[in-house]
Amino acid sequence: MKIDNSLPLEYSTEENQLKVLGFWIFLGAEVMLFGTLFATFFTLVHRTAGGPTGAELFEITPVLIETFLLLASSFTIGLGIHAMRLGRKNAMLAFFGITLLLGLGFLGVEIFDFVQYVHEGATIQTSGFTSILFSTLGTHGAHVSVGFFWGLFIMLQVKKRGLTPQNANKAFIFSLYWHFLDVVWIFIFSFIYLKGMM
Amino acid sequence: MKELFPAKQVMGFVFSLILTIVALLVYYTDMSFTAGMTVLLITAFIQAGLQLIVFMHAGETKDKGAIYTNIYYGVFMALITILGTLLCMIWGYV
Numbered sequence: 001m002k003i004d005n006s007l008p009l010e011y012s013t014e015e016n017q018l019k020v021l022g023f024w025i026f027l028g029a030e031v032m033l034f035g036t037l038f039a040t041f042f043t044l045v046h047r048t049a050g051g052p053t054g055a056e057l058f059e060i061t062p063v064l065i066e067t068f069l070l071l072a073s074s075f076t077i078g079l080g081i082h083a084m085r086l087g088r089k090n091a092m093l094a095f096f097g098i099t100l101l102l103g104l105g106f107l108g109v110e111i112f113d114f115v116q117y118v119h120e121g122a123t124i125q126t127s128g129f130t131s132i133l134f135s136t137l138g139t140h141g142a143h144v145s146v147g148f149f150w151g152l153f154i155m156l157q158v159k160k161r162g163l164t165p166q167n168a169n170k171a172f173i174f175s176l177y178w179h180f181l182d183v184v185w186i187f188i189f190s191f192i193y194l195k196g197m198m
Numbered sequence: 199m200k201e202l203f204p205a206k207q208v209m210g211f212v213f214s215l216i217l218t219i220v221a222l223l224v225y226y227t228d229m230s231f232t233a234g235m236t237v238l239l240i241t242a243f244i245q246a247g248l249q250l251i252v253f254m255h256a257g258e259t260k261d262k263g264a265i266y267t268n269i270y271y272g273v274f275m276a277l278i279t280i281l282g283t284l285l286c287m288i289w290g291y292v
Contacts, residue, residue, distance in 0.1 A: 011259055021261045028272030035276025039283035060225060067218060075211040078253040083202055091202050179253045183246045190242040194224050198234045 008085050009168035016169040023173045027180050034184050037136040041192060047128035054129070054196030057122055062113045063193045066106050067185065073102035074182035077175045084171055089163055092171070093155055099178065100151050103144055110141050136192065140184050147181060150174055210252035217241045217248070 004012050011017050045054065080095030114134070117123075124134040154174050158167050221241040224234040250256045256265050 007259070017259060017261060020259070021264055024256075024261075024265045025268050028268045031269070031272035032275045032279065035279045038276075039280040042280065042284055043287045064222075068215075071211070071214055071218065074249065074253060075207065075214075078207045078210070079202060079204075081255075082204055082207060086201065088202065176254055179249050183249050186242050186245045186249075189218075190221055190238040194221060194238060195235070198224055198229070198231065 008172075009163060009165050010084075010172035011169075012165045016165060019169055020173060020176075023176055027176065030180065030184075034136075034139070034187070037132070037139060038187065038191065041132045041136050044128035044132045045196070049127035049129075051126040051130060052117075052120055052122045054133075054192070057117055057120060058193055058197050059113075059116070060197065062109050062116075063189065066109050066113075067189050069102045069106040069109070070182050070185045073099045073106070074179050076102065077178045081172060081175045084163065084168055087163060089158065092163075093159060096151060096155050096158075096171070100148055100155075103148050103151070103178075107141065107144055107148070110137065110144075133192070137188065140181065140188060143177075143181050143184075147174070147178055151178070206252060210248055214245055214248055217245045 011020065076095050077099040080092050080099060083091035083095055114137075117130075117134075122130045122133075124131050151174055154167070154170050158171060161167060218241075221238055223229070224237050229237070250269065256262070256269070
């Protein structure tokens with residue numbers, strides 16, 4: 001295996017560079033997946049079938065908490081990758097840990113929010129609006145849940161085997177995934193929540 | 199300790215908080231639908247670009263061209279899907 005030391009560890013082999021590019025291609029497909037969810041949401045947003053509308057259902061406080069938690073976690077994972085490039089393994093693990101805790105906080109608030117919606121009579125079967133609302137938020141939330149375990153396992157690998165080209169590459173790809181989830185949330189925050197409450 | 203908080207990323211984070219607060223004006227002030235949507239479109243796309251460039255290091259390697267082409271393609275297809283759907287399901291009937 002040829003190791004190029006002029007590049008950060010996560011790009012140091014040809015294989016690693018290809019994996020990063022491959023993951024970007026996956027993210028391109030994810031953009032399209034969320035595109036279809038948003039398209040359906042915009043189509044069904046007024047089809048409330050006598051059930052609650054977005055304006056009646058949404059509360060600003062939990063949405064703001066979720067937004068700031070996810071923005072902060074996107075920042076800390078960025079710092080984690082920066083620490084990784086400095087070779088600071090413990091600092092990197094600390095930032096990854098904070099990121100995952102913020103992610104858990106996000107999930108907690110989102111689940112709390114879902115329970116509130118159901119109590120207010122908005123289940124996934126209530127109307128076209130609620131079914132696409134839960135599908136879109138749920139797809140994003142499922143991504144965050146998967147990301148939590150993915151990140152956890154990467155932390156274990158780094159802890160056990162140290163900062164190798166393989167582990168650094170996995171950690172970097174995970175950071176791309178996490179930032180992407182933040183980007184998707186920005187669009188959910190803007191075009192589902194704020195637009196719905198405007 | 200200081201070297202763990204690079205200025206570029208701290209500034210990126212502060213800027214993303216500012217963008218979020220600007221987007222919140224839509225909720226806290228009385229804006230028309232058109233003005234509100236304009237603000238949201240601008241803040242959301244700047245925010246996405248910020249993440250891509252500052253945090254995701256999109257332009258860092260020799261694969262820069264391929265990465266950007268792929269992202270533009272993904273966003274283009276998503277926009278075509280959304281606008282096309284709106285055109286045939288909503289706007290066409292107004």
